[in-house]
Amino acid sequence: xxxxxxTIRNGVDTEVMFGTLDAIKARPExxxxxxxxxxxxxxxxxxxxxxKGFFGAGxxxxxxxxxFTIDAGEPPILxxxxxxPNPAEYLLHALxxxxxxxxxxxxxxxxxxxxxxxxxxxxxxxxRGCLGIDDGYRxxxxxxxxSFRVKGDAPAEKLKEVVARAQLRSAVFDMxxxxxxxxxxxxxx
Amino acid sequence: xxxxxxTIRNGVDTEVMFGTLDAIKARPExxxxxxxxxxxxxxxxxxxxxxKGFFGAGxxxxxxxxxFTIDAGEPPILxxxxxxPNPAEYLLHALxxxxxxxxxxxxxxxxxxxxxxxxxxxxxxxxRGCLGIDDGYRxxxxxxxxSFRVKGDAPAEKLKEVVARAQLRSAVFDMxxxxxxxxxxxxxx
Numbered sequence: 289x290x291x292x293x294x295t296i297r298n299g300v301d302t303e304v305m306f307g308t309l310d311a312i313k314a315r316p317e318x319x320x321x322x323x324x325x326x327x328x329x330x331x332x333x334x335x336x337x338x339x340k341g342f343f344g345a346g347x348x349x350x351x352x353x354x355x356f357t358i359d360a361g362e363p364p365i366l367x368x369x370x371x372x373p374n375p376a377e378y379l380l381h382a383l384x385x386x387x388x389x390x391x392x393x394x395x396x397x398x399x400x401x402x403x404x405x406x407x408x409x410x411x412x413x414x415x416r417g418c419l420g421i422d423d424g425y426r427x428x429x430x431x432x433x434x435s436f437r438v439k440g441d442a443p444a445e446k447l448k449e450v451v452a453r454a455q456l457r458s459a460v461f462d463m464x465x466x467x468x469x470x471x472x473x474x475x476x477x
Numbered sequence: 478x479x480x481x482x483x484t485i486r487n488g489v490d491t492e493v494m495f496g497t498l499d500a501i502k503a504r505p506e507x508x509x510x511x512x513x514x515x516x517x518x519x520x521x522x523x524x525x526x527x528x529k530g531f532f533g534a535g536x537x538x539x540x541x542x543x544x545f546t547i548d549a550g551e552p553p554i555l556x557x558x559x560x561x562p563n564p565a566e567y568l569l570h571a572l573x574x575x576x577x578x579x580x581x582x583x584x585x586x587x588x589x590x591x592x593x594x595x596x597x598x599x600x601x602x603x604x605r606g607c608l609g610i611d612d613g614y615r616x617x618x619x620x621x622x623x624s625f626r627v628k629g630d631a632p633a634e635k636l637k638e639v640v641a642r643a644q645l646r647s648a649v650f651d652m653x654x655x656x657x658x659x660x661x662x663x664x665x666x
Binding site for chain 1: 497498526534553555559569570575579614636640645647648656660
């Protein structure tokens with residue numbers, strides 16, 4: 289087998305991965321990132337985010353020729369017309385995606401070849417909170433359940449360890465479970 | 478002016494909105510909702526969520542003929558090839574979208590006609606945390622800044638009140654600032 293092919297595991301070039309880790313260890317200031325989104329209201333429950341630039345590894349990223357555009361909406365029962373997934377569903381997606389990518393990277397680093405990774409997420413919410421009907425309920429999900437199904441070339445215990453490690457390192461899992469300080473300012477001009 | 482047209486404000490049918498609130502007040506069990514996402518790993522940093530059904534207002538929703546599919550990825554500097562926005566960027570989008578929709582609904586309820594709502598979001602992260610290089614850094618954003626620009630037919634103070642009220646009622650703002658209990662289980666079969 290060729291050495292080049294050997295470095296690719298789960299679609300991740302582990303040589304590049306370990307090189308990136310070494311570079312940030314050597315120059316810690318490369319670890320500073322800033323991600324961004326710009327959102328514009330369209331009508332009713334419909335709004336759209338554009339996502340393109342970010343700062344990372346010491347410079348403005350230039351890898352994206354086009355911005356990503358993402359639509360959010362609400363179903364009719366929540367006064368929209370399904371212009372897109374709703375914001376709470378996007379949060380579930382962000383959580384699933386981050387746990388999955390972290391899991392895939394951890395597996396690549398540990399020599400585990402994955403065959404299949406799927407997850408289903410459920411978030412329970414009583415909308416009496418966010419609708420302002422009953423302050424006994426919080427505005428957001430009371431709880432989120434994530435169920436992973438993982439297949440790979442390692443024993444079950446090893447695959448479970450990889451998922452556990454992903455929880456310990458996932459950026460969005462940290463944010464969703466522990467919260468983040470958010471400042472909001474408003475210009476009305 | 479016709480009464481029908483008068484009930485639509487900011488693209489929200491306020492008559493339907495107040496009817497929904499009254500219905501949930503009368504039958505609190507209608508407030509129970511469950512949102513869901515299903516995610517599948519594709520390769521490397523690329524994974525995809527499908528979002529369709531949810532439970533709400535006493536039944537399984539049937540308003541969506543097709544599932545929404547959303548791709549997540551990473552930029553090259555984070556070992557992907559921009560297959561989609563990354564998970565942390567999706568979290569910013571979820572937050573922007575929820576604050577915006579809540580703001581639009583609050584304005585509709587309070588008789589404020591909006592002309593324009595835009596927001597920019599920034600999230601600061603030192604990836605030494607999530608990369609496992611330095612435990613002195615958390616995995617997720619250290620902070621998120623949201624800047625709204627809101628134009629409407631009301632005085633600046635009223636518009637600012639609407640944004641403040643949106644923060645008090647937004648489901649995703651609550652989750653991102655306060656955190657949510659998340660359980661993760663794993664099947665390896």
